[in-house]
Amino acid sequence: MIKQTSNPFILALKARNLTVEIHQHSAYQIVLSNDTPFNSTISGIFYERIHGFLIKPHVPHFCIAENGTLNVLNIEPYSHIGLELAGRFKEDQNYIVFNSPHETNSFFQTQNDSLDVNMVVDAMLSRLPSIDYDARVTRIVEYIKGNYFEQNITPQTFADIVFLSPSRLASLFKKQTGSSLSKYLLWTRLRQAIYLILSDKDRSLTDIAYDTGFYDLPQFNKYMYEMFGMPPKALKHNSDLIDIY
Structure with a gap:
């Protein structure tokens, strides 16, 4: 079943039976084993049979989980939840490794022996x-939710909706969400694009x-790699092994 988180x-x-090349990205990332331990190399250090990790942005790493399932959470770094993780x-x-389910449960304060991503x-x-x-x-958030696919959205577009200057609105939005307007819009577009890649496999x-609001495929490629460390085609070609929550 494909669904998106509420946040x-x-x-x-x-991801099932996942092997990825070494990469880095702008998002905070949490990787948790859904069943069996896996191997990972983080900043050049090899970790064997671990149960998960939390990694800062721009730290090179890769994972091998050939016989299990991984939950991968990418988190916008300047949101409130990203700042809390920081x-x-x-x-x-630069990273925190979880060697057992107990360590994972203790860190995230979840029930023992439960690694449910929700x-x-x-x-x-x-x-x-x-x-x-x-x-x-709230009005701007609702506007982005309904119009993220429009390519001509500018700071003035948002300002005109709520009758504030662009600078005043930018300051208010940043204070309340932890994210800039431009990052919020980008994150929304990327989430929806990834959702479409995994749910509508026949679409180019x-x-x-x-x-989803990008000018062309090269721009989409650029932001996908920057935020998640992989181009869209890598996600599409492995879509049979990946679901989105």
Whole structure:
């Protein structure tokens, strides 16, 4: 079953029998074993039979899980949830390895012996402060949700909707969501594009790029690789092994 998480800054994938080349990306990433231990190399250090890791943006790594299933959560780094994760690292620490399910449960404060990805997401969200969102921010979020595919969206587009200057709106949006407007829009487009790649396998990548607000396939390729460390074609060619939550 294909579904999307309720939080706009989290992209959660389930990958079976996964082997990926060394890569890095702009998102925080959580990788958790859904059944059996796996091997990974992070910053040149090999880890054998681990149960998961949390990694900062721009840290080179790769995974091999030939006989199991991995939950992969990519998180927008400047969102509130991304900033909360950033606060869990010690000074000069770029990643955290989980050697057992117990360590995973302890870190995310989830039930023992449960690695359900929805519980992990709920546990992370529960640590965030409660925010009473400004009605203007809510209106912009709803606009992006319904119009992300439009290619001519500019800061002035948003400003005209809520009758604020672009700079004032940018400051308000950043304060309440932790993310800039441009990153929020980009993240929304990427999430929807990945959803289409995995759910509509007959559609071409060029059409998906255009239908989700990118100018062309090269621009889509650029942002996919920057945020997730892989081009769209890699996701499409392995789509039989990957689901999106």
